[in-house]
Amino acid sequence: AGEADKIVMGRRPERCAMGWNQFSLIRCLIFRIYSIATTYSWFHQDLTFLRKKFIGNGFPTKLIDKCTNEFLAKLYEVPDDQVHTVSGGSVMFVLPFLGRPSYLLARRLRQLIGEFCPCVDLKVVFKRGFSIKDMFRFKDIL
Secondary structure (H helix, E strand, C coil): CHHHHHHHHHHHHHHHHHHHHHHHHHHHHHHHHHHHCCCHHHHHHHHHHHHHHHHHCCCCHHHHHHHHHHHHHHHHCCCCCCCCCCCCEEEEEEEECCCHHHHHHHHHHHHHHHHHCCCEEEEEEEECCCCHHHHCCCCCCC
């Protein structure tokens, strides 16, 4: 009984290392299939072929499913709690002044930027529009 315990204890780290290598191999090959396949149907077909090969070589089905699910989750799931890591900066936006619609547009832009990019400080600057005096020179030519 003592010798059997030594064998089990001796094989346990190998199983952990082998499981890690299997995990890495599966993830690597799934990524390769994803990179090469141009359509979803090809990706699915190659993934089922790869799954059959892994099962035929004695890989645990739970491990194959776990690797596949994790890979697809990274691609298609959107995290709910996104953390904005961009340092807050100031962005200046120049608009022509057209009266009340200019103020409404500036307010709406600030709302949208605040909603989708809260780390950005939007500054809206109004430039005077065209006036009659723009048609004349400042000084008369002598």
